[in-house]
Amino acid sequence: MRTEVPVAAAIRRRPTWSCLVRLATLSVVVCGLAGCTLTAPLPPNAERFAPPVVYARWWAMTEACSGRSGDLASILWYSVPSPQFMHDGQEAAGYWESRSNQIVLAKMYTDRGAVVRHEMLHALLRTGSHPRAQFLGSCASIVLCQETCVKDAGPWHAPMNYVVLPPDSLVVTSRAELLPPEADGQRWLELHVSVRNPRERAVVVAAPGDPLTPPTFGYDLRGPSGGTSGGDVATDSSALFIQPFETKQRLFEFQVASDLTEDHVSPGKYLVRSGYALLWSAYEAVTVSP
Numbered sequence: 001m002r003t004e005v006p007v008a009a010a011i012r013r014r015p016t017w018s019c020l021v022r023l024a025t026l027s028v029v030v031c032g033l034a035g036c037t038l039t040a041p042l043p044p045n046a047e048r049f050a051p052p053v054v055y056a057r058w059w060a061m062t063e064a065c066s067g068r069s070g071d072l073a074s075i076l077w078y079s080v081p082s083p084q085f086m087h088d089g090q091e092a093a094g095y096w097e098s099r100s101n102q103i104v105l106a107k108m109y110t111d112r113g114a115v116v117r118h119e120m121l122h123a124l125l126r127t128g129s130h131p132r133a134q135f136l137g138s139c140a141s142i143v144l145c146q147e148t149c150v151k152d153a154g155p156w157h158a159p160m161n162y163v164v165l166p167p168d169s170l171v172v173t174s175r176a177e178l179l180p181p182e183a184d185g186q187r188w189l190e191l192h193v194s195v196r197n198p199r200e201r202a203v204v205v206a207a208p209g210d211p212l213t214p215p216t217f218g219y220d221l222r223g224p225s226g227g228t229s230g231g232d233v234a235t236d237s238s239a240l241f242i243q244p245f246e247t248k249q250r251l252f253e254f255q256v257a258s259d260l261t262e263d264h265v266s267p268g269k270y271l272v273r274s275g276y277a278l279l280w281s282a283y284e285a286v287t288v289s290p
């Protein structure tokens with residue numbers, strides 16, 4: 001019997017321990033209800049910007065997960081100096097417009113890889129809709145997909161013959177990597193998280209906490225100026241089901257900067273771990289250099 005599982009609706013970052021610097025509630029409408037292809041005038045205060053060097057790497061990542069290729073140089077980039085702006089009748093943080101092949105982003109998200117890659121994925125797929133196979137499938141580990149995206153992706157059906165198990169039935173691995181500086185001097189710390197189902201039956205995780213907003217992937221950094229931790233809650237039920245022998249992945253990225261936040265890390269020595277459904281890996285020591 002196929003079982004349809006209700007989609008967890010709440011979308012926010014969730015603190016998992018108390019000594020944290022800042023965990024802002026993140027609820028980003030990346031595209032309007034009509035998708036991202038609407039031919040619309042630019043927001044009145046939009047400004048053209050040159051894509052930073054890291055966009056080439058993010059574009060290549062999005063090409064790889066989608067199996068599509070395209071010309072990054074053909075995209076026109078605009079930023080809006082406010083956290084959100086009106087697009088298609090509602091507040092948005094970004095959109096892709098097909099006719100001019102332009103991407104408009106709220107300025108505060110221009111260095112958030114998962115948001116930028118969301119719009120890149122639209123541009124590569126040449127669609128303003130959110131196909132489940134890419135947005136919640138092959139690109140899910142590196143692309144943000146929240147309320148509008150999940151709704152647009154359509155219903156999802158649970159696998160047959162699954163078993164409900166606690167998180168420690170899974171195998172969680174974590175790997176931190178300080179990347180070399182980009183050509184323009186930006187630098188990034190990446191935290192790769194994997195969770196593997198070692199069984200030949202599909203598993204749904206009995207995650208602790210609120211059943212409507214169960215935690216999925218999370219991170220935890222502790223350094224010389226404090227710590228920061230957070231992560232995702234399930235925006236789609238598929239995030240809680242792991243197919244036989246499947247490995248799900250998630251990438252957290254922190255730009256090297258002068259502060260420690262949910263997406264910045266300051267130089268210093270850190271203990272870093274990541275997890276899934278509050279099942280954590282062991283701490284790993286990482287030195288973050290400017």
Ligand SMILES: [Zn+2]
Pocket residue numbers: 030031035036118122128129130149
């Ligand atoms: Zn979108």
